[in-house]
Amino acid sequence: MDWNVSFSNSLSPLSIDQQVITINGMFPGPLLNATTNDVIHVNVFNFLDEPLLFTWNGIQQRLNSWQDGVSGTNCPIKPSTNWTYVFQIKDQIGSFSYFPSINFQKASSGYGPIRVNNRNVIAVPFLKPEAKFDLLIGDWYAGDYKYFRTLLGTEVSAYDVTPDAILMNGKGPYGHPMSTPYESFTVEKGKTYRFRISNVGNTLSFNFRIQNHTMLLVETEGSYTNQISLNSLDVHVGQSYSVLVTADQNDADFYMVASPKLLDTSIIGLGVLHYSNSTTPASGPDTFDLDFSVNQAKSIRWNLTAGAARPNPQGTFNVTNVTLSQTFILQSTRAEINGAPRLVVNNVSYYTSNTPLKLADHLTNGSGVYTLYQFPIQSVNSEAAYGISVVTGNHRGWVELVFKNDIDDMDSWNLDGFSFFVVGFGSGDWTPDSRNTYNVIDPIVRSTAQVYPGGWTAEYAFLDNPGMWNLRSQNLKNWYLGQELYIRVYDADPNPAKERPPPDNLLLCGIFYQSNAPAPAPGLLTGF
Template structure:
């Protein structure tokens, strides 16, 4: 017994030392956010409520470094419950901080709650946004940077400056009005937003725009643009008039560096590109044109900003850059396949990214998930394998911890490789095998571009295609250098395949990033369980845990 006690003591001591080392190499960042509805901003001259953070729209930057601890004390002064999620931040061993309906009780109006999360083993460009009650349609989003530690080189020269560019479609109507008509089939299945904003500002030259976004540059200098699609519905093609871009990073992965004239950015995705101001002193258009729409029929949905050279005294001129045909799926697919992982550079850790590869993995699980539209008891819904997620009052993570899920959900009732005959509601929670490799195949039966996101993980994007997926198509997968990211597009009538290593215990949301799809049921949860109570395996509930349901 004495030797056992001594052994446990050594384990506790080693754990304490590892925690101390983690703290010693990181800092604590303390933020206080006052979240409010503002009716005076009116970015496109419409009488509507905008969600601001400390009076700002978009919200303030979270600027962290690998392994930092971020404390965000959120004061909800809105008239509705509120949650924030941290798109792409993996919340290692800590789904308690994920900020979605299945993991957290909402912050009630007139109260506050503090998120505490670590940017553990991550670098890159991300963003946050409010995750419930259709709030994302009203703003509340903002950028997240996770910078390299000083001891790990960034694989490109330091730019003159960095610019955040949050681009997203936007409704003229107040978000509550849009939310209220999601029970209408025509709106739920066919409605699209009205205009596109860049950093909360309307398009350059648009009659409704209170202001437009402009970036000041010096001729001969190079700049990093961190571009995120924070919209609700539409993918866009991004470009800068007469300028090329060098792709360097996406959602925490350094990419092979490729030169682009334009870049498709799908809902929920983030990229970093380098742009050199190598043209004559002038002003140039920055354009985000929607995919799968005729731009001449939807001119307001073409986001337009300005790249302003410091010695320019002229406004941008000429036609907007045309970019690829918005219906050219071959262009988009080929570009997606060309975005690959830089295998030789370090990122969050000094060893090369390519140290972690999928060239010789054994799959433990395979989920084939088909998204489609349905009506359930006359209500329009989005479904996965004909199941539309039903949100319960008790967050799944709380039910799992305190009740072993009983009376809240039943594990593994969701069909992971087949489509139910009839559409129905379900509380979809499935088992993910801890430390197993899983293949997700996302199938899109819709006529629109979809985006899927997996909280808690980055996944290896191994394949895309149009048409029906079969297991024979695994022979076409890129298993050499697939990029790792957390949000991936699925083309209309097509499929996308990803691999993920389930080494992060918790209750993790797998969802469509298109807001009305998510709001109307296109999601499920993956329960990755490690029975070991050691907090080094999964953290216990925070002391300030909110309870509900």
């Protein structure tokens, strides 16, 4: 498929003069609809006025971090040029999203939905719904993203700027005086529908509910869950869920509500669930309990008996008796470095190199670009400083990731290349004794997990996917200001079954850039 990525002033969701990033003239972008093991080709034509990359949030890129689309793995697509991503959606099902990964561009959209469907030979653990709806929800700033990113890098107060709206599929809230048409879905009484809900926003977690309706949770980011009925659902930045909703009310219109978590603000996302025979407009909305979030998170469990990408039950792959080979304790907080506001992990703020780490790894063993073993994975540096944060992940070893959030806001973390088992949440400091509280029986498996203010989240991941993989905050401000690192999972075996060679269309940049130089010959892998 071809994607023409450009700016539009005609699709501004708040009826103001504002540039929106569109794909083929669409905001949000087109649906990527695939089936397990499909190979995807996306030819991106960059008609913006600055470099561009797309990342495929939650898609694991098996053996192929060359296609991950982040600054540490790919040279950017320059303006007025194109580049083709080619990747396989290997051994996955579920609901995901894509978005621009550099230059703070996600704040101006460029995002869209990804569906990965089961192969026909594997049963879905619920009846086929009448229809499927993609519902992309996220906070939105009414202003130029380039101005805001400049302000964010120089003014400490810019970090606390509150978004102006919460959008649903790129549309402003119902009844908002500056909104374009609100989002609405038409349903028929007595029928059941699947909503794939993704938080594609920049900063805010939200609580989602549909007035007078219950939701049956069935899937999150590639895992079928134990099916639980919910009146409302917390969705944190970067997360995706599938819920089933039965239209079991009298013919009328009902609000779909997305309200921010842990933020005292009047902004709210508002759409409409419209019954096909309704003549009654929506009214409300109802209220919700702010304090239930952690308990809800702990109640979301893996469905151990359902198959997913493979016919084996999900519970075949469990963490009840794993042996950990590494533990990374990652503490996030805000700091100032040389007078500039930054986010730090263990007092290191990630510095983006002009040369992608993966490219340097392939051509020079990383020399001249980064050095392994300098990032503190279980301690905190005495002073905040910039660094190109790369750590070694033991190939085919189990790693324990402990995220500690010393910021006053909700955070969420994503690991490219893998799904992880979310084994624990807690408040205050994490200690080895905290492992006694872990759920290792049926923890949910996903690619993005929230970390509560003043709390910690623990995850297990099996590092069976060689490559250079991005570990980042999904909060766009945090990510832009340095809250990320890379895990280098290396396998010395040059067999392509272990890791894919670089693509034939590999881009060069940074210290390797030559205007007329051909790409290095694929197939030659180097490493430490």
